[in-house]
Amino acid sequence: MSGSMSRKVVRLRDVADAAGTSTKTASRVVNGDSRVSPDTRRRVEQAVESLGYQVDVTARSLRRGVDDTIGIVVPTIGDPFFAKAIEEIEKRSLDLGVKLLVASNSYSAETEREIVEGLIGRRVAGLIITPEFADYSFLQRIPTPTVFIDRHPRGLDSGVVRVDDQGAARAAVLHLAEHGHRRVAIVTDDLTIRTSKLRHLGYHDALRDRGLPIEERLEAHGCRDAHDAFSATEALISGPHAPTAIFSSRSETSLGVVRQLHASGRTDIALISFGDFVTADVITPAVTAIDHDPAMLASAAMDRLTERMAGVPDDGSDTIVPLRLIERGSGELTPAHLEASA
């Protein structure tokens, strides 16, 4: 019944009225502009406090032309790797006083483009994108600072923040070779996926370096999940020329490989997993893994993005995030024939 039905929202105008200043001055106080006298500042601050004023960000963003957000687009948010990356980026965003818009692009090329365009339509201050299906040439004309991670975008000549897939895969296989293995198999995803291809190339690099044979029957491609890898591994190890070591190119496939090795009692076969997973150290033997730290990738991406936002143009070069090999046992097994002769 009170006469003053409180207005829906408190506007800067209301604050200014209460403090006896213009909205402009109130705005100055709210935005930390130094050119305000201490007395005025205090009055405004007090008004803000008592009225519970909060900036309407939609209005601010319209006026400024940019929104205090950055968008991140990943294939799957639930993937622990990307989840950790998002976490790191959110942390950094907090420091920048910016909010984080997350979106997934693992639907189709069309929705992927729509999603990115939608983000741009929101006038995001920056974009971090894991390119998937879409052609990104449309970004050419758009001024939004953008950083790509993990893979190169199709249709756009841009630097990328990524891990050294090829180099690390090579290092892993060399590690196996160093322990005496001459028949090293690979279990991997579809080779049309850039990441998979690079790791596959690294695998070949290592074999070539060591003069080891490259054999098709040692390669299992197209393993999209643990289940595929489970079957593929069975086929690999059941033949007469079974490998003494396996290089699994994704943590997902590693789970399948491990299950198969355990199921068939062949835990004597060496294994290195590209991509770590929890409990890799609980299994016997514990699984040696190459770990790419998502936080590091994310951090590097944010560094790059803040650079772009500051106006530094993309020079087309890639930022390579290092990887590390975690020796746990499975990657240090020696082949049976060597053990016998020892």
Add this chain to the structure above:
Amino acid sequence: MSGSMSRKVVRLRDVADAAGTSTKTASRVVNGDSRVSPDTRRRVEQAVESLGYQVDVTARSLRRGVDDTIGIVVPTIGDPFFAKAIEEIEKRSLDLGVKLLVASNSYSAETEREIVEGLIGRRVAGLIITPEFADYSFLQRIPTPTVFIDRHPRGLDSGVVRVDDQGAARAAVLHLAEHGHRRVAIVTDDLTIRTSKLRHLGYHDALRDRGLPIEERLEAHGCRDAHDAFSATEALISGPHAPTAIFSSRSETSLGVVRQLHASGRTDIALISFGDFVTADVITPAVTAIDHDPAMLASAAMDRLTERMAGVPDDGSDTIVPLRLIERGSGELTPAHLEASA
């Protein structure tokens, strides 16, 4: 050098000009209003296409008073449980044509409140919050539709979407009792955490139901991570009155328990983990777990949120998301003395 330095952005006005209509009509087309003649519609659509027009969402949001976004606030984005939940919510958001703002609140009560207020200042259409430290009484006055998940917010009388922690913990311990165990230990986090407390209560419920002893030396509290749990388990199983079964109240602690059991060769001790983890089925024996499906929780939260957004008020009741017990072996081990007598 070209004479026409293209204008920064294409506005609705430009589309209208190109199509020879007013902005109002162009707006109608863009927003799918039916009261436009087919011919006009086509002209506008063509203009949109050729100019590459995109709605400026910041302007639209200002005018409408709400932004087409929903905010989700969780303790840790990187936690697989919340990551999966976010993933599900993002999927649902896509259907609603809404973007998702994610934020973490695991910093402090103050930043938690600032984060939520910041979201509200953005005029989000809805909020999904996992309350942590902050007092949420300030939300009382705010019209933004809000749904809380996992825990009850402090300072606000509101329904919640949550799992039945206490009931499920009770079920797990009863499951162990059913297999003959009379000395069941618990490894858990700090009991000041609501979730931990509820699970602890469920543990006691079960013991009481079965007339089993409640002993302090069977309870390891304050295990914040796998490492703590590792040490705590060592203490638990080394005494003279060691338990024959362990109930671990978080997947994180379960990792520590498993490591300790393996390290000390006591894989004969039964174990049920509250919270599943990958490779729980690779370990020997595979770990029986109670799984709370994050997607289900998220989905229920979205159902509730869309209801709120449609104007249905909170009736204060909780939505309970069911859990399921996944029998894998470790929870079905029988105590040594029973085996001996068998």
Add this chain to the structure above:
DNA sequence: TGCAACGGGGTAATCGTTGTCACGGGACAT
């Protein structure tokens, strides 16, 4: 025939904030 209802369209105000420009007055240098 008269008139209301409706389809199709336009004009201008509005959302809340902030950049631009202007102004009076003191400090300081010429």
Add this chain to the structure above:
DNA sequence: ATGTCCCGTGACAACGATTACCCCGTTGCA
């Protein structure tokens, strides 16, 4: 003493889309 410059401040317009309101013909119906 006069100009220059900076400070604190305010009036005002603009950001781009939406929407309240108005207008003009057609129809349909009494």
